[in-house]
Amino acid sequence: MTIMGSQSPNIVKLLLDFDPLSPKKMVDMKLYQVTTFALSQFLCLKLWCSQLGSLAMMMIRSVMTSCSFFEPTLLFLLSISDLVVKIHGLGFGINYGQIANNLPLPSQVAVLIQSLNVSRIKLYDADPNVLVAFSESNVEFVIGLGNEYIENMTNPSKAQTWIQQHVQPYFSQTKITCITVGNEVFNSNDTQLMVNLLPAMQTVHDALVSLGLDQQVTVTTAHSFNILSSSYPPSSGAFREDLVQYIQPLLDFHAQINSPFLINAYPFFTYKDNPNVVPLNYVLFQPNQGTIDPNTNLHYDNMLYAQIDAVYAAIKQMGHDDIQVRISETGWPSNGDPEEVGATPQNAALYNGNLLKRIEQKQGTPAKPSVPIDIYVFALFNEDLKPGPASERNYGLYYPNGSPVYNIGLKGYLPQMPMAAKSNILSVNLLVCIVTSFIFALELSRCLESESKKRMSEAEELPRSIVRRVVKDKLSRCSEDGEISVSKDSLLAFSESGRIFIHYLSATANDICKESKRQIISAEDVFKALEETEFSEFVRPLKASLEEFRKKNAGKKVAVSKGKEDEPRKKRKLKAESSDKGEASNKSDSSDKGEGSVEGEDEDDQ
Structure with missing residues (x-):
């Protein structure tokens, strides 16, 4: 195990000291890529196996004991990852926006985030796919x-349901x-x-209290830096007069529940609007003479710190020095429209x-030197569907394919993940793929075997013929291969998924029905349930299908009703026809008897 004793510290040092912006020999770059890629693949395996549970770990151990090469390699990677995690844990958060149509799957993003050792993520929603992936x-x-959602969140019942x-x-x-709760609300005209x-924030907090989650989950809102009327010098920071009536009780609420005050601060905007006045080095944290606050004599060498202290000063003017300020968004675009001065990859990297x-x-900051800055960088990916100027779509640290937009020299924090496997990488990558595929196949086989032994109750099982027809119809539309x-x-998986969805939708509709103090679930309850469960795209086609069904059903009812009305008439007609036939039969019998008598008399006469 000499590889563990002598080689791993050198590799770790290479990872931690590597600066992609400085010239390096090709062998160093290749070794760096091989090691970081292997580490990221191992972290992926480690994360995936932790989700599989004890069976997967038992399989890994059995494979390790049977493969003399796998054990030292895996232990070597483990030693590297542990050292990196212990020595360098990142202290920043990152905004994970998803206004795009080309982003990687949340499960892939989870691997990327863990390989970067980022420990905090800010979402703009509560995407269940992301939460499950992490x-x-x-x-x-x-x-x-x-x-x-703000108006609905003022309703305690809706807040608790959410x-x-x-x-x-x-x-x-x-x-x-x-x-x-909300984003930059005071920057709107609503x-x-x-x-x-504030009522929405209070109601959400009360819901957390009632559910016993308020000690683990806090409530806040993010503000635009434009809520300040003054920010220079920093000590004269003040909120806009028209917003004081809203901000004062909001600050009281923050102090009461000990939640942070979030601000979205972008020095880029200030520079873009005044490139001839604002020094570029001052906003990019580059060496510069800075500025001195005449009221406090504090020296500022960058604009972001000045903005943070301006917010602290504004809060203090409102009577609070017990609220922490956090930067919920800050960043720099790597591209923009022609008039967006400074939006370049070089400036973004700096x-x-x-x-x-x-x-x-x-x-x-100069005013709060003992309080480390708390920042969420904007953003993880470029988002191609964001509206507005071109800069809005170019704040990402990464392209959607996982490659960095620019290299910011994070000394191993953001290692490049090569998209194509090199010859030196292939062996590690192949090894990891073989092991993960083997474990996955074994687990899948076990699950399928277990599921095949189960029998769903006849009452809950969906009609198999209908499931088969729907599935084949939908798949045929997505394929040109014919049958x-x-x-x-x-088919069993499709059927079970449909059954679970119906149960979930029914339970939600039942809750809506109970809230309205009714006993019978109506169609409107189902429509509302679809919207609450975020399947609103199904509402319109479902309404159309329901309307068509009702029309057909109404036609059948009319036909049945008409049939019932005609039934007495038919009975009378049948009765009359039967009576006529009876009379005709009687007449025929009488006639036959009369003719017989005459014939008999004639015979006697003869």
């Missing part, structure tokens, strides 16, 4: 309620630590939205790279 990952999540649906199911596996913000170095040093055969196990 189960058992130790990544802390800030989840969001959009502005469109918590029960979007927090409780994932809370035991995923670390949800904060809920943001007065009613501003009025509802801003984010220098910022992360200061976070690593646990710096505080598609679906295995029995696949």
Whole structure:
């Protein structure tokens, strides 16, 4: 095991000291790529196996004992990952926006985030796919309620329902630590939205209290830096007069529940609007003479710190020095429209790279030197569907394919993950793939065998012929291969998924029905249930199908009703016809008897 004793410290040193911006020999770059890629693959395996459970770990041990090469390699990678995690844990969070149509799957993002050792993520919603993908990952999540939810969140019942649906199911596996209610509400012109913000936050907090989650999950909201009327010098920071009536009680609430005050601060905007006045080095954390606050004599060498202290000063003017300020968004675009001065990859790399170095040093601002800056960088990926100027779609540290937009020299924090496997990488990658595939195949086989032995009750089982017809119809539309055969196990999976969805939808509709104090679930309850469970796209086609069904059903009822009305008439007609036939028969019999008598008399006469 000499590889463990002598080689791993050198490799770790290479990872930690490597600076991609400085010239390096090709052999160093290749070794760096091989090692970081192997480490990321191992972390992926480690995460995946932790989700499979004890059976998977038993299989790994059995494979390790039977493969003399696998054991030292895996232990070597484990030693590297443990050292990196212990020595360099990242102190910043990152915003994970999803306004795009080309992003990787949440499960892939989970691997990327863990390979970067980022421990905090901020979402703008409560995407269940993301929360499930990060189960058992130790990544802390800030989840969001959009502005469109604020009015509903003033209703205690709706707030509690939202918590029960979007927090409780994932809370035991995923670390949800904060809920943001709305985003930059005071930057809008919607007065009613501003009025509802604090009641919504209070109601969400009360729901957390009633569910016993308030000690683990706090409530806040994110503000635009534009809520300040003055920010220079920092000590004269003040909120806009028209917003004081909303902000004062909001600050009281923050102090009461000990939640942070979030601000979205972008020095880029200030520079873009005044490139001839604002020094570029001052906003990019580059060496510069800085500025001195005449009221406090504090020296500022960058704009972001000045903005943070301006917010602290504004809060202090409102009578509070017991509220922490956190930066919920900051970043720099790598591209923009022609008039967006400064939006370049070089400036973005300098801003984010220098910022992360200061976070690593646990710096505080001049006014709060003992309080390390707490920042969520914007953003993880470029988002191609974001509206607005081009810069809005170019704040990402990464392209959707996982490659970095620019290299910011994080000394191993953000290692490049080669998309194509090199010859030196292939052996490690292939080994990991073989082991993971073997474990997955074994687990899948076991699950399928177990499922095949189970028999669903006849009352709950969906009609197999209908399931088969629907599945084959949908698949045929997605394929040009003609006839598609679906295995029995696949049909069982489709059927079970449909059954579970129907149960879930029925339970939600039943809750809606009970809230309305009714005993019978109506179609409207089902439509509302679809919207609450975020399947609103099904509402319109379902309504159309229901309307068509009702029309057909109404036609059948008319036909049946008409048939019932005609039935007495038919009976009378049949009775009359029967009576006529009887009379005709009697007449025929009488006639036959008369003719017989005459014939008899004639015979006697003869």
